[in-house]
Amino acid sequence: MALEANPNIFANNPLDRAGHFRTNPDWIAEKLADSASLAVPLWNLKPLVLPEEQPGAGKDVGWLPVNMVQAANPSGTTVFLGINRRGKPLFAHDVSSLKDPEGDGPFKGMGGFEDLRAVGMMGELPNTELAILAQAKAMIDWHARHGHCAVCGAQTEVAEAGYKRACPSCKAEHFPRTDPVVIMLATYGDKAFLGRQKIFPKGMYSAAAGFVEPGESIEEAVARELDEEAKIDVKSVRYHSTQPWPFPSSLMIGCIAEATSEDFEIDGIELSEGRWFTRDELAAALDGKADGFFVPPAFAIAHHLVKAFVEGW
Ligand SMILES: [Zn+2]
Numbered sequence: 001m002a003l004e005a006n007p008n009i010f011a012n013n014p015l016d017r018a019g020h021f022r023t024n025p026d027w028i029a030e031k032l033a034d035s036a037s038l039a040v041p042l043w044n045l046k047p048l049v050l051p052e053e054q055p056g057a058g059k060d061v062g063w064l065p066v067n068m069v070q071a072a073n074p075s076g077t078t079v080f081l082g083i084n085r086r087g088k089p090l091f092a093h094d095v096s097s098l099k100d101p102e103g104d105g106p107f108k109g110m111g112g113f114e115d116l117r118a119v120g121m122m123g124e125l126p127n128t129e130l131a132i133l134a135q136a137k138a139m140i141d142w143h144a145r146h147g148h149c150a151v152c153g154a155q156t157e158v159a160e161a162g163y164k165r166a167c168p169s170c171k172a173e174h175f176p177r178t179d180p181v182v183i184m185l186a187t188y189g190d191k192a193f194l195g196r197q198k199i200f201p202k203g204m205y206s207a208a209a210g211f212v213e214p215g216e217s218i219e220e221a222v223a224r225e226l227d228e229e230a231k232i233d234v235k236s237v238r239y240h241s242t243q244p245w246p247f248p249s250s251l252m253i254g255c256i257a258e259a260t261s262e263d264f265e266i267d268g269i270e271l272s273e274g275r276w277f278t279r280d281e282l283a284a285a286l287d288g289k290a291d292g293f294f295v296p297p298a299f300a301i302a303h304h305l306v307k308a309f310v311e312g313w
Helices: 025-032 066-072 116-122 127-145 218-230 279-286 301-310
Strands: 038-043 046-050 078-083 089-094 157-159 164-166 179-188 191-196 208-211 234-245 250-259 273-278
Touching (some): 025 078, 066 089, 089 127, 127 234, 179 234, 179 301, 191 279, 191 301, 234 301
Parallel strands (some): 179 250
Antiparallel strands (some): 078 089, 157 164, 179 191, 234 250
16 A cells, blocks of 8 residues: 655655565675665765756766675675665665775775765755665664674674664664654744744845653653743644654654743844744745745655645644
């Protein structure tokens, strides 16, 4: 059964993750030896991206035969991503120990290792490919940061096709992490609240956000963040959608919260300014026609929360 499409960039990953093969080392080894299997190399967490064949045609992900990619940097970590719609196994492989792989190395002349956030923002790759790259980047990043056991400090080893690191010393098992972040609009009648951080581009207002803390529900995190950042009191929280956000390993949980009044007071730390906007003002902002302010582009889940509010969600 196909899920309804999620509006967010980095969601809608089309791969069958085929988790049951992760614990089948013979199957993984067979696929790694098969040049029909594909891998995307990542260098310093940047995936290989192939240039446009024709202007305006869009770029492509550098999917190459997996054995060629592994041979380019045999000590790098390989992660099994899943099986694509054509039945091909896809992998990600870390080539960060190479000095200059696109200028003078094995990938010379093929394309460039590009920042995933920039590529996503520019809309230069299909959304389904961005979703696969989000998985690849988050996984390779996790391995790069978790080489040692958090229990005893010994060096850990890759297991289960990249979905586990095992400690040979104390036998602890470590699994890839995803950090939940709530991002929310507060609404009151026909208005929604957006704030500004000092680092935002001039004129941009966005949704408030913060990490979910241990022992906290999503609803409680939304209420706490709105209270901390803007002293906004809410009485109910609805979940809208989520966005995988591999910078490095977050899951943005988009919510819309109903406030008990229009009262607010900016904390001056996380937010430097805040305002209630009417539905009409926000509709104009989505069209790029608002007077004196703008909202984040469709690349950001905040945009889709504003859009949902404007559409009466
Ligand atoms: Zn250990």
